[in-house]
Amino acid sequence: YLCVIGSEGFSDISVKHLKNLEESLGRKRLMAFQPLFTLCVGVLLLLCLSVSPSRAELFTAITELEGLLEQEKGLLHALNTYIHSEEARISMLKSYSEKFANVSVGGGHSAESYLSNPVNAFLLVKRFTSQWKTLENIVSNNYGQDFLDILHEQQPGFPGTEDLSGAAHALLRLQDTYKLQTTQLADGEIQGSHSISELSADDCFDLGRQAYTEADYYHAILWLNEALTRVDTDNTADKFSVLDHLAFAYFQMGDNRKAYKYTLQLLDIEPNHERANNNKEYFEQHMSDSIRKRGDDGTISPQEPVRPELDDEKLKYESLCRGEQLSLHPRLVKHLKCRYRNYNRPRLLLKPVKEEILFLKPKILIWHGLMSGAEIEFVKKTAGPRLKRATVQNASTGQLEPATYRISKSAWLNDREDEIISRISRRVEDATGLDMSASEELQVVNYGIGGHYEPHFDFARREEVNAFKEMGLGNRIATMLFYMSDVEAGGATVFPLLDVRLTPEKGAGAFWFNLLRNGEGDFSTRHAACPVLVGSKWVANKWIHEYKQEYRRPCALNPNL
Numbered sequence: 001y002l003c004v005i006g007s008e009g010f011s012d013i014s015v016k017h018l019k020n021l022e023e024s025l026g027r028k029r030l031m032a033f034q035p036l037f038t039l040c041v042g043v044l045l046l047l048c049l050s051v052s053p054s055r056a057e058l059f060t061a062i063t064e065l066e067g068l069l070e071q072e073k074g075l076l077h078a079l080n081t082y083i084h085s086e087e088a089r090i091s092m093l094k095s096y097s098e099k100f101a102n103v104s105v106g107g108g109h110s111a112e113s114y115l116s117n118p119v120n121a122f123l124l125v126k127r128f129t130s131q132w133k134t135l136e137n138i139v140s141n142n143y144g145q146d147f148l149d150i151l152h153e154q155q156p157g158f159p160g161t162e163d164l165s166g167a168a169h170a171l172l173r174l175q176d177t178y179k180l181q182t183t184q185l186a187d188g189e190i191q192g193s194h195s196i197s198e199l200s201a202d203d204c205f206d207l208g209r210q211a212y213t214e215a216d217y218y219h220a221i222l223w224l225n226e227a228l229t230r231v232d233t234d235n236t237a238d239k240f241s242v243l244d245h246l247a248f249a250y251f252q253m254g255d256n257r258k259a260y261k262y263t264l265q266l267l268d269i270e271p272n273h274e275r276a277n278n279n280k281e282y283f284e285q286h287m288s289d290s291i292r293k294r295g296d297d298g299t300i301s302p303q304e305p306v307r308p309e310l311d312d313e314k315l316k317y318e319s320l321c322r323g324e325q326l327s328l329h330p331r332l333v334k335h336l337k338c339r340y341r342n343y344n345r346p347r348l349l350l351k352p353v354k355e356e357i358l359f360l361k362p363k364i365l366i367w368h369g370l371m372s373g374a375e376i377e378f379v380k381k382t383a384g385p386r387l388k389r390a391t392v393q394n395a396s397t398g399q400l401e402p403a404t405y406r407i408s409k410s411a412w413l414n415d416r417e418d419e420i421i422s423r424i425s426r427r428v429e430d431a432t433g434l435d436m437s438a439s440e441e442l443q444v445v446n447y448g449i450g451g452h453y454e455p456h457f458d459f460a461r462r463e464e465v466n467a468f469k470e471m472g473l474g475n476r477i478a479t480m481l482f483y484m485s486d487v488e489a490g491g492a493t494v495f496p497l498l499d500v501r502l503t504p505e506k507g508a509g510a511f512w513f514n515l516l517r518n519g520e521g522d523f524s525t526r527h528a529a530c531p532v533l534v535g536s537k538w539v540a541n542k543w544i545h546e547y548k549q550e551y552r553r554p555c556a557l558n559p560n561l
Contacts, residue, residue: 059407060408062446082144096131202227212249220249358502359498383413387411390410393460443542455496461521478515482540494528
């Protein structure tokens with residue numbers, strides 16, 4: 001009966017109801033069906049915890065993974081329920097076996113002697129007409145299929161191969177950006193944060209193989225070596241496969257000496273392996289005699305492979321993300337101030353904004369406490385169900401599309417939806433002095449695993465002729481960026497050309513103009529969102545366009561005015 005109750009009726013089932021049901025059925029009757037009874041409750045609990053089957057790209061937003069944790073709790077409960085059901089069934093079968101052994105013929109009695117007692121004969125007939133059939137029902141109950149049905153129902157909401165690939169790329173990105181040691185990352189030790197469990201040899205092998213299949217042999221070698229150091233202790237990966245991948249990765253990196261040594265280790269495991277023997281011959285033919293003749297013992301030097309060279313912008317971007325190279329000139333620093341400002345605007349007279357000047361040209365401002373905690377929670381709660389993979393505008397077509405250099409999910413909130421949203425827009429208008437009727441909707445963003453947005457412009461360049469065409473509001477004249485969470489590590493906003501780094505501060509808002517006074521784009525505003533190392537990063541963007549700003553920010557032929 002419980003198994004066919006819908007999820008709507010399940011909310012009425014409580015421990016008290018179950019106890020009452022047990023008493024009404026009688027303990028003896030309920031005992032026979034306890035495994036099935038327990039599993040039914042577990043199934044219904046999981047159905048109540050089930051999530052939408054249409055999720056995808058979970059790795060692009062931490063808030064999506066939070067739901068996945070709840071789903072895993074439900075699955076674990078169902079698994080434990082299934083295990084309990086099987087244990088109860090085996091216990092019941094053992095009790096029947098012991099009972100039959102005690103009452104059946106034995107102890108030196110012959111069949112004739114045993115059946116001479118009419119009670120024994122009666123019990124024998126009853127066992128075959130009743131109790132052995134009960135045993136048949138107990139054995140035939142397929143509790144495993146019930147659990148599999150639960151898994152199959154939930155699987156549409158499971159992460160896919162793209163999520164696993166995205167999560168792997170995130171770890172590699174964090175490793176590079178923040179110069180994390182492979183062993184340290186595998187142990188889950190990240191700037192004071194410790195994971196519940198560390199990576200096994202198999203986990204490290206999967207990361208190495210992911211890089212290997214994409215011809216990223218630099219990262220492949222780092223993680224395959226880590227897998228090799230762990231494989232003898234946790235025995236979760238196949239050592240031959242690790243060595244096989246490692247030898248080829250070194251070969252692709254041009255290090256024939258190490259490729260040769262790992263090939264020799266392969267042959268120690270499988271001396272007759274045809275491909276490994278062929279590779280051995282190849283390396284012996286192509287390596288210099290000096291390497292082979294000096295009698296190496298097969299040990300591998302601990303030196304790690306060299307990361308491919310980066311362009312200047314990438315180097316500067318990663319350096320700023322780590323908080324390095326912040327070297328503002330003293331003559332500039334003396335003009336950077338913090339002050340209360342009302343800009344002679346009525347709504348700010350009683351509560352002026354807390355303005356901090358971070359850079360002079362272009363002027364980059366931080367307004368502290370621009371959003372309240374209640375407003376932030378409302379915005380996050382409203383945007384959460386609508387989050388979709390963040391996109392970028394194709395420079396050629398003007399179409400929006402996802403990109404690997406932007407890992408996050410976003411949603412858009414209109415001023416007409418709620419007074420809180422319109423109030424935030426009015427506050428932006430008061431602080432900036434710009435007309436919000438020529439602005440985009442509030443974009444709310446939650447970053448994913450290692451979520452980032454590589455260096456980019458907010459404005460459309462001359463060649464991007466289709467950008468913002470449908471809006472009919474011109475180019476993006478300014479950006480208002482709200483930080484809606486503190487981030488434990490990483491997640492800064494950096495301007496590589498200016499040597500400026502903004503650290504996320506819950507409630508603060510950053511503002512800058514994207515266009516010069518003459519309407520041309522200000523290329524010094526090229527900025528990036530650094531990968532989130534530890535924590536969950538929420539931001540909201542308000543992009544303001546140039547139309548209707550003619551009298552609020554007058555044009556000038558001289559961009560320096």
